[in-house]
Amino acid sequence: MASLRYQPPAVRYPAPTPRWPLWLGMALWLLEAVLLLLWQLLAGPLAWMVVLLGWLCWAGVGLVWWRSLRRVPQGALQWDGGAWWWWPQSGAEPLSLHAVQVRLDLQSAMWIAWQTADGVWWFSWLQARSDAAIWGDWRRAVYSAATVSAFQQERV
Numbered sequence: 001m002a003s004l005r006y007q008p009p010a011v012r013y014p015a016p017t018p019r020w021p022l023w024l025g026m027a028l029w030l031l032e033a034v035l036l037l038l039w040q041l042l043a044g045p046l047a048w049m050v051v052l053l054g055w056l057c058w059a060g061v062g063l064v065w066w067r068s069l070r071r072v073p074q075g076a077l078q079w080d081g082g083a084w085w086w087w088p089q090s091g092a093e094p095l096s097l098h099a100v101q102v103r104l105d106l107q108s109a110m111w112i113a114w115q116t117a118d119g120v121w122w123f124s125w126l127q128a129r130s131d132a133a134i135w136g137d138w139r140r141a142v143y144s145a146a147t148v149s150a151f152q153q154e155r156v
Contacts, residue, residue, distance in 0.1 A: 008144030011137040012078040012087065015112075017069075018125040025065050032058055073122050077114065079141040086114065086122075102142055108135075110142070 036058055040051045074089040077100065084097035097114050104111035108128040115121050128135040 007081060008079060008141040009137045010079060010081040011134055011141045012076045013126060013134065013138040014076050014130045015073065015124040015126060016130060017072045017074055018127070021125075022069060025069070029058075029062050029065065032061070073124060077112070077124070077126075084114065086116070100142065110139075112142070 036051070036054050039054065043051055073086070076087045076089075077097075078085040078087060078094070079100075084100045086095040086097055088095070096117050098117055098119070099115040101113045102110055103113050103123070110126045112124050112126055113121055114124075126138075131138075
């Protein structure tokens with residue numbers, strides 16, 4: 001049995017909706033509009049169907065992007081010392097998580113993926129500035145919990 005001294009700390013970390021994907025997506029979407037407009041001005045008179053198709057695709061991409069931003073989960077991830085939980089901001093019951101993985105670690109920010117018990121993967125961008133006081137505990141829990149889970153599965 002692992003010593004309590006090396007157990008990961010119990011911690012709940014907020015997972016707010018980040019703003020940078022909104023601004024990046026908006027900038028790319030507007031850049032696409034400028035390129036489409038230039039293409040429309042430079043295209044010959046017979047290319048109106050292709051240009052119209054381009055504008056329809058542009059509008060469709062914008063709609064899909066906007067809908068995907070509205071589905072970004074908001075709440076908090078929690079390691080309670082033995083299991084991972086997702087606490088929705090809506091106040092609903094917490095969901096037990098099957099796995100939590102770090103996909104990208106930039107020291108002051110992390111891209112996290114987690115899998116619910118029914119197999120659905122969710123992603124969130126977490127930043128130290130969301131709760132700087134417990135960022136270190138959060139990082140220890142994410143990395144230590146993965147090690148502890150692997151160790152416990154090997155022993156079974």
